[in-house]
Amino acid sequence: MNSYKVGIVGAGIWGKNLVRNFYNLNYLDTVCDMDEENLARTKNDYPEVHLTKDFNEMLKNPEIDGIVVATPSHTHFKLVKAALEAGKNVYVEKPIATTSEEAKELNDLATSKGLVLMVGHLLLYHPAVNRLKMIVESGELGEIKYVQSDRLNINYFKNDRSVMWDLAPHDVSMISHILGEEPERVISAFGVSSEGNEIMDITHIDIKYPSGAVAHVSDSWIHPQKRVNLMLRGSKGSAMFDDTLAENKLQVFLNDKPNSASTISLDYLEIEPLKLECEHFIKCIETGKKARSDGENGYFVVKVLEEAEKIMLGDKLKVLNEHNFALSRSKQ
Numbered sequence: 001m002n003s004y005k006v007g008i009v010g011a012g013i014w015g016k017n018l019v020r021n022f023y024n025l026n027y028l029d030t031v032c033d034m035d036e037e038n039l040a041r042t043k044n045d046y047p048e049v050h051l052t053k054d055f056n057e058m059l060k061n062p063e064i065d066g067i068v069v070a071t072p073s074h075t076h077f078k079l080v081k082a083a084l085e086a087g088k089n090v091y092v093e094k095p096i097a098t099t100s101e102e103a104k105e106l107n108d109l110a111t112s113k114g115l116v117l118m119v120g121h122l123l124l125y126h127p128a129v130n131r132l133k134m135i136v137e138s139g140e141l142g143e144i145k146y147v148q149s150d151r152l153n154i155n156y157f158k159n160d161r162s163v164m165w166d167l168a169p170h171d172v173s174m175i176s177h178i179l180g181e182e183p184e185r186v187i188s189a190f191g192v193s194s195e196g197n198e199i200m201d202i203t204h205i206d207i208k209y210p211s212g213a214v215a216h217v218s219d220s221w222i223h224p225q226k227r228v229n230l231m232l233r234g235s236k237g238s239a240m241f242d243d244t245l246a247e248n249k250l251q252v253f254l255n256d257k258p259n260s261a262s263t264i265s266l267d268y269l270e271i272e273p274l275k276l277e278c279e280h281f282i283k284c285i286e287t288g289k290k291a292r293s294d295g296e297n298g299y300f301v302v303k304v305l306e307e308a309e310k311i312m313l314g315d316k317l318k319v320l321n322e323h324n325f326a327l328s329r330s331k332q
Contacts, residue, residue: 004282005029006066006091007058009079011038013157014093015070021278022068023049030058055079059086065285066091066116073165077102080117084109089116091281094169095305096298098161103302107295116284118291119298121173125277127266128241128250132232133178135252135264141234147175147215148231152223155201162191162200162312164305167219172207172301173293174230175215182300183215184208189308194222205308 007030011019016038022028023046030050031042039051058064059082067083069076069092077097083090084106096119097103110117123129136144149171155163176182185208191200201221208214228243238253249269254260268276284291291297 004065004285005063006068006282007032007061007064008068008070009033009055009058010070010093011035011042012070016041017274018068018070018093018278019046019049021272021275025275025278025282027278027282029064030061032058055082059083059088065089066281068281069093070120073098073161077106080106081109084113084115084117087113087115089118089281089285091116091118091120091278092298093120094122094173094298095119095165095302096295097302098165100299100303100306103295103299107299110295114288116281116288116291117295117298118281118284119169119173119293119295119301120277121169121177121293121297121301122273122277123170123174124177124293124297125280126174126243126273127268127271127276128243128264129174129178131250131264131266132230132239132241133180135239136178136232136234137180140237140252141232141239142236144179144211144213144232144234146233147179147213148218148229149175149215150218150227150229152218152220152225152227154224154226155221158199158201158221162203162309163219163221164191164200164203164205164308164312166221168203168205168217168305168308169301171215171217171219172304173297175207175217176209176297176300177292178232179209179211179213181210183304184210186304186307186311187214189311191312200312203308203312205304207304 006022006027009032011031011033032052032055033039066089069079076092080090080092151167187206187208189205191203193200203219205217230241232239237255240251248263250264251261
């Protein structure tokens, strides 16, 4: 029997995957959810796991060492703060919070209490991403000039904020991890709502890094064909990571030689990245070490998205004003 135990709040669309992994790893103690259907499914699948609708019950349970938060993003700040104040280590799904001010407060609180605060930036635990980071660090690709990440799919369960807040945390955290540096600034950002409302389901962000590398991030909820590609262009070579492929996910190319693709063999590819991420959270609790995707990592990702959203909304207002001006001119 493992000595460490976690409680999970939120057993819905993504939370049920966390329930499955922590249960299989023998660390799951309690699942909390307000939805009767989610609780019924969890009870059917894991009859021995304790269920509750009361979040405070988990916070008061001395046997629970870590709280896993897999609820809608607008609830993250309140739940994570309460868990940290109760002395619990926390794993929270991305984004850590919906403002950089909140993200910083949570990171500072975890640091002051000596607690683990880990954000669910899943791709930082993907074998292909970590192998790609090693390739970049080895200098094989030369100086990285450009990075492009495309994360496109159909989503029938849209959140109450743009696709950027749902998917871009993966891209920004992954690119920053591979490059080994935090973003310097957002160069440009643009979003489109296919339904003509405030929720943008297609977004494009360009980010500048201190090394001079520029990253372009494209995310979509309305793409009929799934595409999950990452491309790095260096001064010597380029690399492609295609996460939709069952094999040959990672390839490296020489810039000056056509047909020079070489496939990189990957260790642990058969292991679900989410399992590796869950194991990492427990390991951090055991050792007291900071998580790879810690509160600081969560903070700078939110800061980038916040900056990008301001640019997007500003551009949208500018376009609207120009449209209204054109209408008024046409009526004169």
